Amino acid sequence: MVSEPAGGAQGAAHGGVPDPVTMERLRRRVNGWYAQAGRALPWREQDCSPWGVLLSEVMAQQTPLSRVEPVWRDWMEHWPTPSSLAAAAPGEAVRAWGRLGYPRRALRLHEAATVMVERHRGEVPNTPAELLALPGVGAYTAAAVASFAFRIPEVVVDTNVRRVLARTVEGKALPHVTLTRAESDLALRAMPAQRHTAPSARAEANVWNVAVMELGALVCVARGPRCADCPVADLCAWNTAGRPAYDGPPRRGQAWHGTDRQVRGEILRRLREQHRPVHRSHLDGAGPDPVQVLRCLDSLVADGLVEPLSHNRFRLPA
DNA sequence: CATACGTGGTT
DNA sequence: TAACCAAGTAT
Numbered sequence: 357m358v359s360e361p362a363g364g365a366q367g368a369a370h371g372g373v374p375d376p377v378t379m380e381r382l383r384r385r386v387n388g389w390y391a392q393a394g395r396a397l398p399w400r401e402q403d404c405s406p407w408g409v410l411l412s413e414v415m416a417q418q419t420p421l422s423r424v425e426p427v428w429r430d431w432m433e434h435w436p437t438p439s440s441l442a443a444a445a446p447g448e449a450v451r452a453w454g455r456l457g458y459p460r461r462a463l464r465l466h467e468a469a470t471v472m473v474e475r476h477r478g479e480v481p482n483t484p485a486e487l488l489a490l491p492g493v494g495a496y497t498a499a500a501v502a503s504f505a506f507r508i509p510e511v512v513v514d515t516n517v518r519r520v521l522a523r524t525v526e527g528k529a530l531p532h533v534t535l536t537r538a539e540s541d542l543a544l545r546a547m548p549a550q551r552h553t554a555p556s557a558r559a560e561a562n563v564w565n566v567a568v569m570e571l572g573a574l575v576c577v578a579r580g581p582r583c584a585d586c587p588v589a590d591l592c593a594w595n596t597a598g599r600p601a602y603d604g605p606p607r608r609g610q611a612w613h614g615t616d617r618q619v620r621g622e623i624l625r626r627l628r629e630q631h632r633p634v635h636r637s638h639l640d641g642a643g644p645d646p647v648q649v650l651r652c653l654d655s656l657v658a659d660g661l662v663e664p665l666s667h668n669r670f671r672l673p674a
Numbered sequence: 675c676a677t678a679c680g681t682g683g684t685t
Numbered sequence: 686t687a688a689c690c691a692a693g694t695a696t
Binding site: 412413414415416417418419420421423424457458460461464491492493494495496497500512514515516517566569570572573577578579607609610 | 687688690691693694695
């Protein structure tokens with residue numbers, strides 16, 4: 357009567373090593389789901405440039421896409437190429453970053469644009485190694501740009517991929533706190549084996565990269581997963597095991613109130629508003645402790661996010 | 675390898 | 686309301 361055993365428990369969960377047949381079935385389902393459920397984001401358009409893809413990936417680091425999209429459109433309008441951004445003042449990039457968070461990303465994007473002008477003829481480099489060498493581009497972003505912009509089937513591992521694989525293959529509620537070697541191996545095994553030699557496998561690998569991320573973003577979410585809408589619910593080791601609770605080490609939340617992060621953010625918010633140098637007295641209210649405000653101002657200067665001028669004045673870097 | 679680094683929406 | 690979390694990177 358049973359023509360197809362519960363895939364997760366039978367085919368994938370033992371030792372965390374998925375068998376190729378189970379992985380292929382998983383990929384087919386997820387890729388099919390993506391074809392009908394994936395969002396039409398602007399950087400997924402066929403005619404989006406590699407620069408647009410890179411911009412979207414950096415903006416999306418630790419940041420919800422709903423907040424990324426309007427800023428991405430604004431940047432693409434102002435700076436449609438790496439050379440156009442490189443020609444602007446770095447402070448303008450920081451200002452246009454708005455409230456996306458982690459404003460160092462804006463600075464690194466500007467640095468990366470400069471590198472592209474000086475070393476890559478103003479183009480986004482098309483090899484994983486060259487991408488990885490760009491400021492602000494780490495393992496995830498390099499793989500994502502390679503796959504999405506240049507159709508190079510690198511293994512893309514982000515928080516969504518980790519969570520989907522932890523659940524479907526390993527039967528766990530959430531992945532480890534930090535990316536482990538075992539997870540990287542698993543992500544590699546989840547890719548089509550012939551992706552480097554067969555064009556169809558390469559295409560499948562590139563779709564899988566974006567599809568599994570989309571599944572993690574829309575269905576297999578961290579809190580309140582929508583398993584009823586999941587295309588692989590019957591193959592999922594976690595779901596078929598009754599969705600056991602997370603049992604790993606506690607996850608450290610990020611402190612915020614009263615931290616340097618908050619004060620730095622407030623200082624930068626004030627400088628973004630002003631298009632003229634600001635006196636230090638206007639920054640004092642960025643936090644309750646003057647010593648802390650001074651320390652944060654110094655660290656912002658050290659990071660290159662703030663430029664000190666004479667007479668205790670400051671501005672975004674020119 | 676642990677920690678710092680923004681911001682705002684959701685639970 | 687406090688906590689959690691989001692297409693991570695650099696040190």
